[in-house]
Amino acid sequence: MSGFAALDMLLGPRFSTGASDLALHGQSESHFPSMPPDGVAYPRSAQELAQIMRICCEHAIPVTGWGAGTSLEGHALALKGGIVIDFAQMNRVLKVSSEDMLAIVQPGVTRAALNEELRASGLFFPVDPGANASLGGMAATRASGTTAVRYGTMRSNVLALEVVLADGRIIRTGSEAPKSSTGYDLTALFVGSEGTLGLITELTLRLQGQPEAVSAALCAFETVRAAVDTVIATIQHGIPMARIEFVDAANVRAFNAYGGTSMPETAHLMVEFHGSPTGVREQAQAFGEIVAEFGGGAFHWADRPEDRTRLWALRHNGYYAARALYPNAHPLTTDICVPISRLAEAVEETAADIEASGIPGPILGHVGDGNFHALLLPDKSAPEQIAQAEALAGRMAERALRLGGTVSGEHGIGFGKLKYMQAEHGEGWNVMSAIKLALDPSGILNPGKLLRQQ
Amino acid sequence: MSGFAALDMLLGPRFSTGASDLALHGQSESHFPSMPPDGVAYPRSAQELAQIMRICCEHAIPVTGWGAGTSLEGHALALKGGIVIDFAQMNRVLKVSSEDMLAIVQPGVTRAALNEELRASGLFFPVDPGANASLGGMAATRASGTTAVRYGTMRSNVLALEVVLADGRIIRTGSEAPKSSTGYDLTALFVGSEGTLGLITELTLRLQGQPEAVSAALCAFETVRAAVDTVIATIQHGIPMARIEFVDAANVRAFNAYGGTSMPETAHLMVEFHGSPTGVREQAQAFGEIVAEFGGGAFHWADRPEDRTRLWALRHNGYYAARALYPNAHPLTTDICVPISRLAEAVEETAADIEASGIPGPILGHVGDGNFHALLLPDKSAPEQIAQAEALAGRMAERALRLGGTVSGEHGIGFGKLKYMQAEHGEGWNVMSAIKLALDPSGILNPGKLLRQQ
Numbered sequence: 064m065s066g067f068a069a070l071d072m073l074l075g076p077r078f079s080t081g082a083s084d085l086a087l088h089g090q091s092e093s094h095f096p097s098m099p100p101d102g103v104a105y106p107r108s109a110q111e112l113a114q115i116m117r118i119c120c121e122h123a124i125p126v127t128g129w130g131a132g133t134s135l136e137g138h139a140l141a142l143k144g145g146i147v148i149d150f151a152q153m154n155r156v157l158k159v160s161s162e163d164m165l166a167i168v169q170p171g172v173t174r175a176a177l178n179e180e181l182r183a184s185g186l187f188f189p190v191d192p193g194a195n196a197s198l199g200g201m202a203a204t205r206a207s208g209t210t211a212v213r214y215g216t217m218r219s220n221v222l223a224l225e226v227v228l229a230d231g232r233i234i235r236t237g238s239e240a241p242k243s244s245t246g247y248d249l250t251a252l253f254v255g256s257e258g259t260l261g262l263i264t265e266l267t268l269r270l271q272g273q274p275e276a277v278s279a280a281l282c283a284f285e286t287v288r289a290a291v292d293t294v295i296a297t298i299q300h301g302i303p304m305a306r307i308e309f310v311d312a313a314n315v316r317a318f319n320a321y322g323g324t325s326m327p328e329t330a331h332l333m334v335e336f337h338g339s340p341t342g343v344r345e346q347a348q349a350f351g352e353i354v355a356e357f358g359g360g361a362f363h364w365a366d367r368p369e370d371r372t373r374l375w376a377l378r379h380n381g382y383y384a385a386r387a388l389y390p391n392a393h394p395l396t397t398d399i400c401v402p403i404s405r406l407a408e409a410v411e412e413t414a415a416d417i418e419a420s421g422i423p424g425p426i427l428g429h430v431g432d433g434n435f436h437a438l439l440l441p442d443k444s445a446p447e448q449i450a451q452a453e454a455l456a457g458r459m460a461e462r463a464l465r466l467g468g469t470v471s472g473e474h475g476i477g478f479g480k481l482k483y484m485q486a487e488h489g490e491g492w493n494v495m496s497a498i499k500l501a502l503d504p505s506g507i508l509n510p511g512k513l514l515r516q517q
Numbered sequence: 518m519s520g521f522a523a524l525d526m527l528l529g530p531r532f533s534t535g536a537s538d539l540a541l542h543g544q545s546e547s548h549f550p551s552m553p554p555d556g557v558a559y560p561r562s563a564q565e566l567a568q569i570m571r572i573c574c575e576h577a578i579p580v581t582g583w584g585a586g587t588s589l590e591g592h593a594l595a596l597k598g599g600i601v602i603d604f605a606q607m608n609r610v611l612k613v614s615s616e617d618m619l620a621i622v623q624p625g626v627t628r629a630a631l632n633e634e635l636r637a638s639g640l641f642f643p644v645d646p647g648a649n650a651s652l653g654g655m656a657a658t659r660a661s662g663t664t665a666v667r668y669g670t671m672r673s674n675v676l677a678l679e680v681v682l683a684d685g686r687i688i689r690t691g692s693e694a695p696k697s698s699t700g701y702d703l704t705a706l707f708v709g710s711e712g713t714l715g716l717i718t719e720l721t722l723r724l725q726g727q728p729e730a731v732s733a734a735l736c737a738f739e740t741v742r743a744a745v746d747t748v749i750a751t752i753q754h755g756i757p758m759a760r761i762e763f764v765d766a767a768n769v770r771a772f773n774a775y776g777g778t779s780m781p782e783t784a785h786l787m788v789e790f791h792g793s794p795t796g797v798r799e800q801a802q803a804f805g806e807i808v809a810e811f812g813g814g815a816f817h818w819a820d821r822p823e824d825r826t827r828l829w830a831l832r833h834n835g836y837y838a839a840r841a842l843y844p845n846a847h848p849l850t851t852d853i854c855v856p857i858s859r860l861a862e863a864v865e866e867t868a869a870d871i872e873a874s875g876i877p878g879p880i881l882g883h884v885g886d887g888n889f890h891a892l893l894l895p896d897k898s899a900p901e902q903i904a905q906a907e908a909l910a911g912r913m914a915e916r917a918l919r920l921g922g923t924v925s926g927e928h929g930i931g932f933g934k935l936k937y938m939q940a941e942h943g944e945g946w947n948v949m950s951a952i953k954l955a956l957d958p959s960g961i962l963n964p965g966k967l968l969r970q971q
Contacts, residue, residue: 160856160858161753162749162753162856162857162858163856163857163858164752164753164857165856204698205697205698205702206698207696207698211696215673216696216698218696218702218705219669219673228948232944233944234942234943234944234945234948235942235943235945236945238856238921238922238923238941239856239921239922240854240855240856240886240887240888240917240921240922240923240926241854241856241857241886241887241888242661242665242670242672242854242886242887242888242923242926242927243659243854243923243925243926244658244659244660244661244670244709244852244923244925244926244927244928244929244930245923245924245925245929245930245934245937245938245941245942246709246930246938246942246945246946246949246967247706247709247710247714247949247952247967248659248672248702248705248706248708248709249945249948249949251672251702251705251706252701252702252705252706252952254702255698255700255701255702256701260701271755272753272754272755295616298618299615299616299618299726300726301725301726339799341795341796341799342795342796342799345793345795345796398698400694400695400696400697401694402614402616402617402619402692402693402694402695403616403617403618403695404614404616404617432694432695432696433694433695433696434694434695434696463694467692467693467694468692468693468694469692469694469696469697469698469699470699471697471698471699472694472696472697472698473696473698474698475698475699476698476699476700480699483699484699484700487692487699488688488689488699488700489688489689490686490687490688491688491689491690491703492700494682494688494701494703494956495700495701495703497955497956498701498706498952498955498956500955501951501952501954501955502948502951502952513700513701
């Protein structure tokens with residue numbers, strides 16, 4: 064029996080080779096061309112996925128995981144064909160423990176769905192990459208986003224995992240205890256492994272108490288430098304910002320056009336404070352003093368929940384707002400992260416490089432982490448502009464490494480950033496390959512991604 | 518030329534086979550018998566260690582790392598002979614960046630030495646396991662201690678590493694950027710790997726700002742349950758305790774005898790608050806309300822730095838205080854960690870089990886993390902008591918796993934806890950072995966530790 068016949072027998076209608084299903088799973092949110100897989104499987108349990116993996120292992124069928132399809136470096140595209148595992152039917156919240164402040168979820172649960180379920184509990188899951196990604200995908204990508212400056216990335220918010228390995232073995236990593244010192248940190252190894260070492264079938268996630276008080280504000284600056292220097296001073300003062308986001312003038316123009324706002328078209332910081340009412344007041348006051356020191360404008364407060372929602376929707380829609388301004392663009396997202404001390408330099412050099420190119424490239428980012436993005440928008444009908452944008456992105460990556468940083472703060476490698484791995488990791492990249500070979504000797508898990516290609 | 522001749526030629530007087538040096542490196546802080554290595558090497562750089570590793574690889578000489586010799590599960594003992602790498606001559610602080618709030622250190626620097634060096638900078642390194650361990654050893658053991666409840670364990674405080682592999686390759690993991698999403702988290706893999714995958718030659722550590730205000734206090738409780746329930750409620754209220762330690766009546770008796778205090782001989786919590794003056798007041802008040810709810814006594818404040826030093830010295834000397842009360846004991850340290858919701862149950866069952874055995878066994882722990890220790894003190898001349906103590910420790914490990922926890926919160930596996938690894942990790946333990954085989958195929962790095970023994 065062929066591998067596909069065996070999958071068909073195992074899964075019935077939950078194994079699909081229909082053209083529309085294949086086409087849907089060939090798309091990504093980025094500029095990559097469509098790459099439909101040969102089949103799509105919808106498992107309902109780890110045990111079922113283990114059976115799928117045994118079949119794929121026997122028949123050498125490549126297997127690529129799929130959460131919500133929101134990754135930006137082609138992580139979920141079946142580059143070498145084979146099947147996509149869509150976790151849409153593994154989307155249950157299995158447990159919420161207020162006492163232990165944790166939730167156990169299946170990988171297909173999205174972060175918004177989890178937070179909706181948590182609303183009445185007084186708890187929330189803090190990691191917020193913007194897109195309504197699946198939690199399995201967020202773990203596999205080591206995602207972060209606007210709140211990582213306070214609450215950490217997926218690295219620090221995943222306590223334990225259940226993982227199905229390439230050969231169908233099921234393992235559990237970590238536990239519900241807050242910490243452990245018993246052997247290799249397999250949880251951390253699978254977080255960020257982009258589906259190349261195993262597929263995550265269950266996640267135990269740390270939750271946070273909903274803060275008693277929340278306050279958010281917008282603040283304009285005359286120069287990029289003043290805004291970024293404000294961020295650096297804020298971090299160094301130890302003010303526990305829940306969010307501190309930078310957007311440049313080009314972004315603000317896009318916000319105004321897309322979101323109907325009338326912000327002054329200059330660099331801004333968008334901030335949020337969490338804590339007790341007194342704590343939030345203290346933080347806001349301390350931050351205000353720093354802003355004044357760097358010549359920032361008055362705060363525009365968003366104190367009501369609906370105002371805050373509107374503020375962060377603006378930020379999260381930055382990508383769409385910029386694209387709407389340039390409908391003929393071939394968008395290229397970048398994602399570098401540098402030490403805070405080099406942030407001003409990194410942003411200024413990048414802005415100057417983009418300006419000199421003449422290509423639109425609004426800059427925004429999670430600057431409390433040293434992480435920022437330029438959304439490069441070359442004209443899709445001008446190949447020389449596209450090549451120029453790729454060169455700009457390459458120079459950003461080189462700049463990040465030269466300044467002691469990393470070529471991806473949160474989007475991951477997929478195959479979009481493979482070309483920078485040798486420069487960033489050197490011999491360490493070979494160590495990753497050795498681990499890959501040890502856990503997936505036939506290389507069926509997400510081939511073509513993250514690792515050195517043979 | 519033999520391997521030892523080659524090491525001798527490479528290192529001269531920094532390769533020692535002298536009896537006293539061997540004897541010194543055969544000791545540990547635990548109950549294990551002396552196990553002198555065959556040689557001790559004192560490298561001065563990663564490059565030199567790489568040369569040592571190439572010689573040891575060629576001659577199949579086992580290599581065990583040695584920091585300050587304070588590990589508790591025999592991590593640094595040369596169980597299979599060969600050489601010990603003593604990092605005493607790699608003890609420099611290479612860089613302190615106030616802007617990036619990080620330090621780069623060699624592995625032989627102790628945590629006290631680093632904090633001494635940081636004193637004037639307004640920064641500190643928060644991880645505090647009690648012993649003045651080396652930072653390389655703390656990373657290799659994934660250590661934590663009293664402040665992990667607020668600042669995390671070594672897992673979250675190591676940003677980047679330089680590591681020498683079994684075959685002498687030198688790799689760098691991580692960077693000075695606060696986060697990254699570029700491939701497998703090798704930093705997290707080496708943290709906690711107990712010298713079985715590579716030897717750490719440089720660490721980039723996150724630092725914290727010294728808090729504006731610090732306040733510490735002692736508080737007595739009538740029962741173990743009341744003290745532990747207070748901890749659980751405190752964590753759930755989200756009060757950002759810097760330390761919250763439990764000590765039982767037996768410990769307090771030892772403190773009084775050893776430290777000359779006159780505390781009521783009942784269960785206590787020892788707590789510390791960090792923050793702004795207002796923040797600390799708020800935390801203390803909120804904590805006070807919880808204490809009152811559970812019938813705790815009045816706070817005894819230690820506000821002056823010297824009083825706090827005395828308070829935490831009491832706690833850190835708990836081990837020596839208890840040993841001093843029972844000079845003829847063969848001490849056996851335990852270290853389980855459970856979900857906070859199961860903590861009261863875990864402590865009460867353990868206390869009852871110890872009491873029924875008649876063996877002294879004071880309990881204390883980092884209860885904000887769900888982590889506690891019983892120091893079992895059977896008479897060293899009574900083999901049946903020693904066997905009974907080992908059975909008690911075994912039941913603690915089983916209890917930890919039954920309650921969803923882990924057999925070691927912070928001391929690690931070494932060879933003292935190998936017997937519990939299968940029960941805790943199952944198939945995951947085989948995954949660890951596969952990674953070990955991939956990175957150290959000839960098994961020369963710290964043989965006999967952490968992994969399934971062939």
